[in-house]
Amino acid sequence: MPQPKPVYAGYLLVYFVGSPAADDERIRMALSLGNDPLHYRELNAGKPILSSGLGTKGVRDPFLIRSPEGDRFHLIATDLLTSGGDEDPVQLTWDRAERIGSKSIVVWDSTDLVNWTGQRLVTVSGDTAGNTWAPKACYAEELGTYVVFWASKLYTQDDPDHTGTTYNRMLYATTTDFRRFSEPKIWHDPGHAVIDSAVIKHDGVYYRYTKDERDQTPSAPSAKLITAEKSRELTSTTYDFVADRIGDGEIDRGEGPAVFKSNTEERWYMFIDEFGRRNYVPFETTDLDSGKWMPSTSYQLPPGAKHGSVLPLTRAEYDRLLNAYGGQESDS
Numbered sequence: 001m002p003q004p005k006p007v008y009a010g011y012l013l014v015y016f017v018g019s020p021a022a023d024d025e026r027i028r029m030a031l032s033l034g035n036d037p038l039h040y041r042e043l044n045a046g047k048p049i050l051s052s053g054l055g056t057k058g059v060r061d062p063f064l065i066r067s068p069e070g071d072r073f074h075l076i077a078t079d080l081l082t083s084g085g086d087e088d089p090v091q092l093t094w095d096r097a098e099r100i101g102s103k104s105i106v107v108w109d110s111t112d113l114v115n116w117t118g119q120r121l122v123t124v125s126g127d128t129a130g131n132t133w134a135p136k137a138c139y140a141e142e143l144g145t146y147v148v149f150w151a152s153k154l155y156t157q158d159d160p161d162h163t164g165t166t167y168n169r170m171l172y173a174t175t176t177d178f179r180r181f182s183e184p185k186i187w188h189d190p191g192h193a194v195i196d197s198a199v200i201k202h203d204g205v206y207y208r209y210t211k212d213e214r215d216q217t218p219s220a221p222s223a224k225l226i227t228a229e230k231s232r233e234l235t236s237t238t239y240d241f242v243a244d245r246i247g248d249g250e251i252d253r254g255e256g257p258a259v260f261k262s263n264t265e266e267r268w269y270m271f272i273d274e275f276g277r278r279n280y281v282p283f284e285t286t287d288l289d290s291g292k293w294m295p296s297t298s299y300q301l302p303p304g305a306k307h308g309s310v311l312p313l314t315r316a317e318y319d320r321l322l323n324a325y326g327g328q329e330s331d332s
Contacts, residue, residue, distance in 0.1 A: 006070065006314050007314065007315075008035070008263040008312040008313060008314060009034075009035055009263070009313060009314060009315040009318050010031060010032045010034060010035055010263075010312075010313045010315075010318040011031075011032040011035075011037055011040075011260070011263070011310050011311065011312055011313060012029060012030075012031060012032075012064070012113065012310070012311045012313050012317075012321065013029065013030040013031075013032070013040055013258075013301075013302070013305065013308060013309075013310050014027060014028070014029050014062045014063075014064050014075065014308045014309055014310075014311070015027075015028055015029075015030070015062065015280075015302065015305040015306060015307065015308030016028060016059070016060050016061070016062065016306065016307065016308065017279075017302075017303070017304035017305065017306065018275065018276075018279055018304055018306045024083055025058035025059055025060050025080070025081055025082065025083065026048035026049075026050065026051040026052070026059060027048060027049055027050040027051070027059060027062045027075070027077065028042070028043075028044070028046065028047070028048055028049060028302065028305075029042075029043045029044070029049050029321070029325070030042050030043060030301075030302045030305065031043055031313075031318065031321055031322060033300075035263055035264060037260070037262055037263070037269050037310070038269070038282055038296055038298065038299040038300070038301075039298075039299065039300040040300060040301055040302060042302045043321060043322075043325035043326070044325045044326070045326070046302065046303075049325070050062075050075070050108065050116060050119075052077075052079070052106055052119070053119075054079070054106065054119065054120070054121045055079040055102055055104060055106065055121045056079050056080055056081040056102060057081055058079070058080050058081025058082065058083070059077045059078065059079065059080075059106050060077060060078040060080050060082075060134075060307065061077055061078040061133070061134040061135070061196075061256065061307045061308070062075060062076070062077040062308050062309065063075070063076050063077065063134075063135060063136045063137060063308070063309045064309050064311045065137045065138075065139070065146070065311075066311060067139075068139050068141070071111060072109065072110065072111050073109070073110045073111070073113060073311075074107060074108070074109055074137070074146075074178045075107070075108040075109075075110070075116065076105050076106065076107050076135045076136075076137060076148065076178065077105065077106045077135070078102075078105065078106070078132070078133050078134055078135065078150075079102035079104050079105060079106050079121060079132070080097060080101060080102060080131075080133070082094075082097065097131055098130050098131045098153045098168070099130045099131075099153070099155075099162040099163070100130065100162060101130055101131035101132065101133075102121075102131070102132055103123050103124070103125040103126070103127075103129055103132055104121040104122055104123045104124065104125075104132060105121070105122055105124055105132060105135045105148075105150065106119065106120075106121060107119070107120050107121075107122055107178050107179075109178070112317075112320060113313075113317055113320065113321055114320055114321065114324045114325075120179070122178065122179065122181065123181075124148065124150065124173050124181050124184060125150075125152050125171070125184055126183070126184055127160075128154050128155050128156070128157060129152040129153065129154055129155075129171075129184075130152065130153040130154075130155060130162045130166075131151070131152055131153055131168075132150050132151075132152055133150055133151040133152070133168070133195060133196075134150060134151055134195060134196045134256065134307065135148055135149070135150040136148070136149060136150070136197065136198055136199065136309070137149070138199045138200075138201065138206070138234060140234045140235070142233075142234075143174065143234070143235070144176075145174045145175065145176050146174065146175050146176065146178070147172050147173075147174055147234050147235060148172065148173055148174070148175060148178075148181065149170055149171065149172040149187055149197055149199075150170070150171060150172075151168045151169065151170055151171070151194070151195035151196065151197075152168065152169065152171050152184075153166050153167060153168050153169075154166055154169060154186075167192060167193035167213075168193045168194060168195050168213055169186055169187075169188065169189040169193075169194065170186075170187045170188035170189070170194055170195070170197050170210065171184045171185065171186055171187055172184065172185060172187040172235060173185070174235075185235075186237070187235065187237060188208075188210065188237070188239070189237075192212075192213070192214050192220075193212075193213035193214055194210050194211065194212060194213055194227075195210070195211050195213050195255065196210060196211040196255050196256050196257065196307075197209065197210040198210075198257045198258065198259045199234065199259075200259045200260065200261065200268065200288075201234075202261070202268075202288055204232060205230050205231070205232055205288075206230065206231050206232070206233070206234045207228065207229070207230050207242070207259075207288050208228070208229045208230065208231070208239055209226050209227070209228050209246070209257045209259055209270065210226065210227050210229070211224070211225070211226055211227075211254070211255040211256070211257070212224065212225060212226075212227055212244070216253070221245060222244040222245045224252075224253035224254070224255075225244065225245045225246060225247055225248055225251075225253065225254055226244075226245075226246040226247060226254055226255075226257050226270075226272060227241075227243070227244040227245075227246070228241075228242035228243045228244070228246060228288075228291050229241055229242055230242055230288075230289070242288075242289065242291040243290075243291025243292070246270070246272070246283070246291070246293050247272050247274075247281070247283060247293065247295075250281065250283075250295045251272060251274040251277075251278075251281050252274065252277065253274065253275065253276075253277075254272035254273060254274055254275070254281070255272070255273050255275050255307070256272070256273035256275070256306060256307030256308075257270050257271065257272050257273075258270065258271040258280075258307075258308055258309045258310050260309075260310040260311075260312070261312075263312050266286060267284055267285070267286050268284065268285050268286075268288060269282055269283070269284050269296070269310070270282070270283045270284070270285075270293055271283075271301075271308075271310070273306040273307045275306065275307075279304055279305055279306040280301050280305045280306055281295065282295070282296040282299050282301070283295055283296060284296050
């Protein structure tokens with residue numbers, strides 16, 4: 001059964017960086033400066049803490065979730081290498097990645113956030129999927145299970161080579177152990193491409209934040225920005241609209257939102273990846289229903305940090321990570 005919420009003393013940011021370097025598509029971590037949600041120090045001197053030896057041997061878009069009992073953690077990520085490798089020195093194009101990409105996600109488990117075990121590839125997408133991108137998860141108490149969701153391009157059954165034209169949709173599957181998953185179902189399909197959904201629950205309502213993946217045109221003003229919706233049922237396919245174009249005016253484009261609540265007040269933060277430019281840019285709100293997110297005025301995030309997640313930490317967890325990896329404050 002879920003336990004009473006503990007007292008949190010800090011935050012752990014898990015992320016990857018966006019430049020095409022040899023250690024790019026690996027997982028890094030940063031620890032907040034005390035209980036400050038906007039200022040972080042890099043752990044392990046900024047070097048990767050986890051890397052993948054499975055599948056494509058690249059790992060992107062890490063998402064970290066605590067079990068409802070509070071005693072274990074699951075880290076999931078995209079199985080994708082875009083910078084090429086020993087067996088495939090040609091850089092992977094995004095088109096190819098969406099047509100013949102991985103149907104699996106990468107998973108690690110931990111009981112202490114320092115020692116990670118059981119790295120595995122778990123197939124979650126069906127044969128018609130061309131890619132499996134940016135998995136995230138949310139525990140649904142009313143269902144008694146985790147709901148894991150990701151983006152996939154879905155091709156027709158009579159197109160096994162995935163040569164046709166299609167678009168990314170959000171899919172979901174349920175699991176209790178991140179080993180066995182239900183059959184995937186379409187979760188969000190507005191009739192055009194969407195990716196990178198993130199969810200946070202507040203007062204019995206699930207708030208969903210999704211990137212509109214269309215090309216920016218006068219007829220699609222919300223394209224390449226974040227749209228907010230809400231529902232009292234996590235797996236509903238009919239969320240209510242809250243707001244779109246989140247971040248517009250402060251960022252030109254954004255994806256991979258990381259959404260989390262303050263440990264100390266009724267305030268929420270959203271780190272939006274301004275991809276190809278500044279990477280993470282933080283926003284905040286005191287009212288999720290308003291759909292109004294203001295840019296944070298002061299922050300210090302790890303250089304190049306993008307498309308990850310933030311987890312609240314107890315004092316024991318915070319101290320354990322700091323003792324294990326040390327920490328240095330970021331320069332930007």
